Amino acid sequence: MGKKDSKHGSWRDDDDPKSDADRKTGSFKQRSLCSSTEDSPDDNSSLQLESALLGETANDDEVKTSHEGKSREEDEEGHLDYHIGLVMKARYEVVFTLGAGSFAKVVECIDRDKEEHVAVKILRSTECFREVAKSEIAVLEEINSLDDDNTFACVRMLDWFDHEGHICIVFELLGLSTFEFLRQNEFxxxxxxxxxxxxxxxxxxxxxxxxxxxxxxxxxxxxxLFVCSDYDLQHNDKTKCDERTLKSLDVKVVDFGTATFDHEHHESLVSTRHYRAPEVILDLGWNQSCDVWSLGCVLMEFYLGCTIFPTHDSKEHLAMMEKILGPIPPHLLKQTRKQHYVHDERLNWDERSSSHDYVRKHLKPLKKYMNRKSEEEVQLLDLLGCMLEYDVYRRITLEEALWHPFFSPLRTQKQRS
Known part of the structure; x- marks a missing residue:
């Protein structure tokens, strides 16, 4: 799955933070790396679920755990070699495969105890991935505890168990990811x-x-992910094609496999390439504001139907930022440990290269992406400009963003209800 770009090919086949930056240890307090390359392939530790979220529950009673040698139910890469109809923990019956990646597989199961469908994320059995799973479980337990009435749109973990040395995490079953819905709706x-x-x-x-x-x-x-991705099909006379219109816009945030507490060690490389903040690329250290940058990129993708930074290369990524957002502030370039990106306090970018030609032809300043100059679009692009701010000290926080005029209609709506 992935969008094709005339220059960059399938831009989604790029690095992911799970490749090296966010493996955690079993203590849940520090991290250990599963690999050591800076820009390794996107292995989607939480998987790019094309058709549902993660999820499943279970008991440990009837689970055989094998830590020594390869399980008879395991393939060469350490994935569980399951089959439709497999029952885990005498409770969860596999009925469908939802997604697969190098980190884990996700299956839809029937919870025989509750007679409902759930999603179960089955981790690879290697010790490294077991530790990642334990860390994710710790974060999800904390989220469940802090949000016990399910007020905030974070996925709910229902249960977890060990099956043949594979940690399995049970989640509520959700709908398509926002990316997959875009893909199925012709972007x-x-x-x-x-x-x-x-x-x-x-x-x-x-x-x-x-x-x-x-x-x-x-x-x-x-x-x-959409809580439910059911849709109506309507014909658009302008585009002369059928468009999917969602019946519900309720969404949830998933994949806490690389979530990091403030007191924990912060790895230098986090975030999937196209949503990675400039301070991460420049190795300046990062904090919660890197999430704000990522969400700015996500909202631009929702607005455009495609990624705003279609690249595999860090220097080109920074050049794309400059084309859209203006020059990177000299004080950030001066502080970076990646001085090979800098020349004379400016980005060291070859303007005679084919990459420069691509950036020049295909990208433009942020405000020029506006489709119509309606008040609501002006507000959206203003909010995005505040989120896609190079300097973390000037970047808007999410608390501030929720009070931005763009959200005024929703706040007014809430006050009336």
Whole structure:
């Protein structure tokens, strides 16, 4: 799955923070790396779920755990070699495969105890991935505890268990990811009203994390899922094609496998490439504001129907930022440990290269992406400009963003109800 770009190919086949930056240890307090390359392939530790969220529950009673040698139910890469009809923990019956990646597989199961469908994320059995799973479980337990009435749009963990050495995490079953819905809808962008409703829920969810000293670190359209992705099909006379219109815009944030508490060690590399903040690329250190940058990129993708930074290369990524947002402030370039990106206090960018030609031809200043100069679109682009601010000390916080005029209609609506 992935969008094709004439120059960059499938831009989604790029690095992911799980590749090296966000593996956690079993103590839940520090991290250990599963690999060591800076820009390794996107292995989607939470998976790019094309058709549902993660999830499942279970008991440990009837689970055999094998830590020594390869399980008879395991393939060469350490994935569980399951089959439709497999029952885990004498409770969860596998009925469908939802997604697969190098980190884990996600299956839809029937919970025989409750007679309801759930999603179960089955981690690879290697010790490294077991530790990642334990860390994610710790974060999800904390979220469940802090949000016991399910007020904020974070996915609910229902249970977890060990099956043949594979940690399995049970989640509520959700719908398509926002990326997958875009893909199935021919990458037709969401309208401003849809973006407003989704963004308000997402911002509240991530602000809830920030308020509780937690940074998600991997916000992207694949990790924002619709609670229900049922839709109506309507013919658009202008585009002369059928368009899918969602019946509900309720969404939830998923994938807490790389979430980091403020007191924990912060790895230098986080976030999937296209949503990675400049301070991460420049190795300046990062905090919760990197989530704000990522969400700015996500909202632009909702608005355009495609990523705003289609690149695989860090220097080109910075050049794209400059084309859209203006020059990177000299004080940031002066502080970076990546001095090979800098020449004479400016980005060291070859303007004679083919990459420069691509950037020049295909990208433009942020405000010029506005489709119509309606008040609501002016407000949206203003909000995005505040989120896509180079300097973390000037970047808007999510608490401030929720009070931006763009969300005034929703606040007024809430006061009336």
């Amino acid at each position: 037709l962008p969401f309208n401003v009203e849809q973006i407003r409703h989704m963004a308000f829920q997402i911002f509240r969810a991530v602000y809830f994390l920030h308020r509780n000293k937690l940074t998600h670190t991997d916000l992207k359209p694949e990790n924002i």
